[in-house]
Amino acid sequence: MAAGLTLSNKQKQHLKSLAHKLKPVVLLGGNGLTEGVMAEIDLALNHHELIKVRVPEDDRELREQIYTTIVAHTQAYRVQVVGKVLTLYKPGPEGKIQLPRS
Secondary structure, X not given: OOOOOOOOHHHHHHXXXXXXXXXXXXXXXXXXXXXXXXXXXXXXXXXXXXXXXXXXXXXXXXXXXXXXXXXXXXXXEEEEEEOOEEXXXXXXXXXXXXXXXX
């Protein structure tokens, strides 16, 4: 999946509605974005396809950099950010989540 690919608004809305009931599965701790945290995010994405990651960083610019790094590393789609929670989508081999046609 190339970073240039995007989701249509309809697809994003569908993913947002699915993500609404989800709790963050990965929480960045005091050590920030470590290799272990990135591995955990990759694992969760491969297993669930749609996940939330909580980034408890108060500095907005730094938080944005963390989001960008996570998206670049995982090659996942950035669905939305609400507060300090990033919602990511990455289609898995089994295709658990069916996206509506754009």
